[in-house]
Amino acid sequence: MNHTVAMDGWMSSSFSQNNGGECVEWHPAHAAAHGIVPIRDSKAPAGPVLMVSRSAFTDFVRSTKLG
Template identity: 45%
Template sequence: MGLELIDTTWRKSTYSTANDDCLEVADNMPGGLVPVRDSKDPAGPALLVEAGAWSAFVASLKAAAPRG
């Protein structure tokens, strides 16, 4: 049985523009999961990532971002 994501509120990074291909994520899902999908294919599959792993991924991106 799969997780229903029909009424999920998705968000994109504030760094993306309307024409950029980007990942979208949904917050506050039950079970400590973070759904991630391709913004070019919103009806396509979503990858479910453990919340702790997602937080570590985002932290590593922020640490690697150029400063200036």
């Protein structure tokens, strides 16, 4: 499955530091439109994008919050 993701509209956690350190970004508009959540490394915006299901992304966020 091929998905083209817009270059603008990426978001990172509100807990991320402004220096762009160890952070992943996701694209909520793409997720809403296609049901697939694109995730990328904030330090490499032109790099590869990981596509995961909404449920996998929800589980990832939940696990991250729990530590």
